Amino acid sequence: MSEREAAHYLLLLGSAREDAALRVAQARDGLSSLGQIVAVSEVVSGPSVSPGDPHVYANQALRLASPLARDDLNLALKQLEYQLGRRPGDASCAIDIDLAREYDDAGALRWENPAKLAHRLFLDLAAQVQPERA
Numbered sequence: 001m002s003e004r005e006a007a008h009y010l011l012l013l014g015s016a017r018e019d020a021a022l023r024v025a026q027a028r029d030g031l032s033s034l035g036q037i038v039a040v041s042e043v044v045s046g047p048s049v050s051p052g053d054p055h056v057y058a059n060q061a062l063r064l065a066s067p068l069a070r071d072d073l074n075l076a077l078k079q080l081e082y083q084l085g086r087r088p089g090d091a092s093c094a095i096d097i098d099l100a101r102e103y104d105d106a107g108a109l110r111w112e113n114p115a116k117l118a119h120r121l122f123l124d125l126a127a128q129v130q131p132e133r134a
Helices: 020-031 070-082 120-127
Strands: 007-013 036-040 044-047 056-066 096-104 109-112
Touching: 007 020, 007 070, 007 120, 020 036, 020 056, 020 070, 036 044, 044 120, 056 120, 096 120
Parallel strands: none
Antiparallel strands: 007 056, 007 096, 036 056, 044 056, 096 109
């Protein structure tokens, strides 16, 4: 992208496979090709936050500085999920990468998807990578 300043994006990563921590790490590696990872949360393993889902997930939040516009980044995230094994109807979730927030270069919130942050777990992970406001 030409002269667009990098936006900072809050991304939520999750996997419910037996090798979930490895898949989350692979997602982080893939995301580094889309921008600079500037903050990562701890990886938390636990039961699904969705009622009726019997899977155990590894979840992590990270903040990515990228020159990509939000729609372009979202498309790239879906492509990365596919490269890492996610398929339609994937009940055991190979990898999920959700775009939850966008911040400007000063750390001000520009956009948010409240549905992605509806559970306390994701709010706690997001707080670990939230930008400092100048």
